[in-house]
Amino acid sequence: MSEDTSGRAGPFPRPVAPTLPGSAPPAERHPAAADRPDPADLYAALDLGTNSCRMLIAQPKGNQLHVVDSFSKSVQLGQGLEVSGRLGRASMARAVGALKICRKKLDKHRVERMRLVATEACRRATNAAEFIALVKRDTGLELEIIQPEEEARLAVVSCAPLVSTRTEQLLVVDIGGGSTELVWIDLSRVPRPDRPRAIMRLHQGFDHEDTIFPRAKVVDWISIPLGVATLKDMYRDVADDGARFALMSWYFEEQLAEFSPYVDAADQAREGFQIIGTSGTVTTVAASHLGLRRYDRNKVDGLRMTSDQIDSVISQYLALGPEGRRRDPRIGRDRQTLIMSGSAILQALLRAWPTDRLSVADRGLREGLLYAQMSRDGVLEE
Numbered sequence: 001m002s003e004d005t006s007g008r009a010g011p012f013p014r015p016v017a018p019t020l021p022g023s024a025p026p027a028e029r030h031p032a033a034a035d036r037p038d039p040a041d042l043y044a045a046l047d048l049g050t051n052s053c054r055m056l057i058a059q060p061k062g063n064q065l066h067v068v069d070s071f072s073k074s075v076q077l078g079q080g081l082e083v084s085g086r087l088g089r090a091s092m093a094r095a096v097g098a099l100k101i102c103r104k105k106l107d108k109h110r111v112e113r114m115r116l117v118a119t120e121a122c123r124r125a126t127n128a129a130e131f132i133a134l135v136k137r138d139t140g141l142e143l144e145i146i147q148p149e150e151e152a153r154l155a156v157v158s159c160a161p162l163v164s165t166r167t168e169q170l171l172v173v174d175i176g177g178g179s180t181e182l183v184w185i186d187l188s189r190v191p192r193p194d195r196p197r198a199i200m201r202l203h204q205g206f207d208h209e210d211t212i213f214p215r216a217k218v219v220d221w222i223s224i225p226l227g228v229a230t231l232k233d234m235y236r237d238v239a240d241d242g243a244r245f246a247l248m249s250w251y252f253e254e255q256l257a258e259f260s261p262y263v264d265a266a267d268q269a270r271e272g273f274q275i276i277g278t279s280g281t282v283t284t285v286a287a288s289h290l291g292l293r294r295y296d297r298n299k300v301d302g303l304r305m306t307s308d309q310i311d312s313v314i315s316q317y318l319a320l321g322p323e324g325r326r327r328d329p330r331i332g333r334d335r336q337t338l339i340m341s342g343s344a345i346l347q348a349l350l351r352a353w354p355t356d357r358l359s360v361a362d363r364g365l366r367e368g369l370l371y372a373q374m375s376r377d378g379v380l381e382e
Helices: 089-109 120-124 128-139 148-158 192-204 228-234 241-258 280-290 307-327 339-352 365-377
Strands: 043-048 052-061 064-074 113-118 169-175 180-186 217-224 273-278 358-361
Touching: 043 089, 043 365, 052 089, 052 365, 064 089, 064 365, 089 128, 113 120, 113 365, 120 128, 148 169, 148 180, 148 192, 148 217, 148 365, 169 280, 169 339, 192 365, 217 241, 228 241, 228 339, 241 307, 241 339, 273 280, 273 339, 280 307, 280 339, 280 358, 307 339
Parallel strands: 043 113, 169 273, 273 358
Antiparallel strands: 043 052, 052 064, 169 180, 180 217
16 A cells, blocks of 8 residues: 655645544644744634534745644534534534634634634524624634535645646545535646646636636536535434445435536546545545554555555444444544444445545645635745
């Protein structure tokens, strides 16, 4: 098993390694005052999703970004959303508690430039405005609910360094807690050395034309309102573990029918085709494949896996059953109840587009938000 290093020298580096749910967080470093970054150089990105609250604070360094601080916590904001259509009181309280920690970190580093976004749970909840007002009142933070296209675009941008210069057709998949974004990109007209950078320029918009640089063409994109948390809730009444997994996977594949490349899927799995998967599901499957009892981002991010290797890991999960998965140290406590719904989505995608070039991305919306802010301000070198 080798790692895909095709894009690691590119303009978007590895950010700080997140902690696998269930493992001990790294000790917080307190640099000497003289070593602290200038607050004027700092940017923050916060992603409040259906399942997790995540934040990065970083500064530009040449054509890279340097992570100064980070935060990640499972808050299960979307718990019960499928049934009630509303965010529950306990869910909102958990999210506000996590956001208070984020506020302390932002104040500690005196960050002024930031984007704080919420995604699918808040897009769907009928009481989202009430929740946004609650967050503002209790934390002083102003959350912005972003639309699916921007969420998809920023996830794509974050994965640019993992794009092989040999890739002509690219599928980026972001499996979230409440939605899954798929973006199909045609790179065949972009000179090979420019392909990762062409992906990064998509932060300007999927249809942005005001550029002298070679363009990556977005053939189609879709945001499916099913993620690991919402899909799990839909089939929670199915008692049999294997039957529940099969139903989730086939139901998700049915939702791909509106994605135009799905119609031509049989013709797409050829040389020059690459899938990049970014999500806790994909990184957990990769860590399980490597047998990591303690998560190591340096071994996971950029790892290339085959369909057979992914199927093998999912088969192991099924054989373990719910109790075995709870005891499996490779999965992590917060991921154990969600790994099968995520695996069902992943297996459905690999049925449609079988490939031996799935690249695992331990990066996503936060990194895309940071890159877009820094690029807009012109503080990253080309």
